């Protein structure tokens with residue numbers, strides 16, 4: 544959100560938020576970058592202020608994800624963040640979303656080398672050329688603490704997403720700074736984890752010093768084979784065991800939720816996840832896949848999605864934002880079956896590299912893609 548939030552991406556560019564496709568630009572048209580520019584320069588830039596003034600009055604194309612959700616009466620991030628942090632243009636960011644780098648121990652099918660270093664070799668095999676990773680090293684050239692220290696004290700919310708934040712030392716350093724300087728008791732955190740890294744008692748103790756910690760576990764299926772295909776090469780049993788440990792040992796400040804990135808591979812097993820979150824009394828954050836567009840769930844036939852989703856009993860689910868109703872309406876608004884061939888080619892190529900088999904793992908998807 545341009546009036547309250549600032550995102551630093553894995554390549555060091557700045558954006559209004561994690562869903563926007565925009566990078567803030569200087570007057571000469573070049574993009575700001577954390578390696579060369581200060582947070583103040585970006586925050587006070589004409590471009591950032593122009594965005595903040597425009598966001599409520601016009602449909603900025605790079606914010607399409609939120610506008611599309613709002614058209615279907617969904618609770619978009621734009622509205623969610625405005626409700627939480629207001630829509631007044633602030634002197635400093637009220638929330639900071641810092642993506643330190645793309646270090647990750649997984650190469651999820653929906654991801655790419657931009658957010659996961661483990662993706663490099665598969666990318667090269669898919670494309671026939673190497674991924675240029677030179678842009679994803681700002682963390683080695685920037686003193687993170689020095690860059691952010693004056694903003695941390697004004698930030699009510701800190702967000703840490705992928706790569707995998709729990710593998711990145713700077714993430715722990717910032718949390719320690721907030722605790723040691725006494726500001727953590729007034730701060731909230733939101734973090735995603737892929738669940739493969741066991742959360743230590745020391746980290747749980749650090750979390751207990753914050754006002755609130757929204758800890759989101761990215762679990763895209765509770766069917767082992769489906770999960771392990773999508774979140775390659777994670778081990779489902781380890782992830783669930785790590786989750787159970789946190790459920791049993793978390794301090795009161797930690798609220799656990801499952802982030803289920805809804806896409807063409809898992810839309811037809813979302814009912815299993817609904818049962819799982821009900822059993823464990825976890826919040827459910829439905830994240831509608833934005834990119835890659837050829838894995839979007841609305842490539843599948845409308846009637847199949849609507850009939851399936853309508854059959855699910857989601858009474859008492861603790862949703863964190865988007866609900867199953869949003870999915871039904873979103874699907875009606877935006878069918879993309881013209882991308883089915885691209886999805887089939889992509890999964891087939893990936894299977895050849897990874898020795899996986901989407902046809903075996905997702906039989907209903909196979910049936911649909913057989914026609915393409």
Ligand code: SF4
Nearest residue numbers: 647651654659705737
């Ligand atoms: S865990 Fe997150 S960053 Fe890592 S590969 Fe998966 S989606 Fe990408």
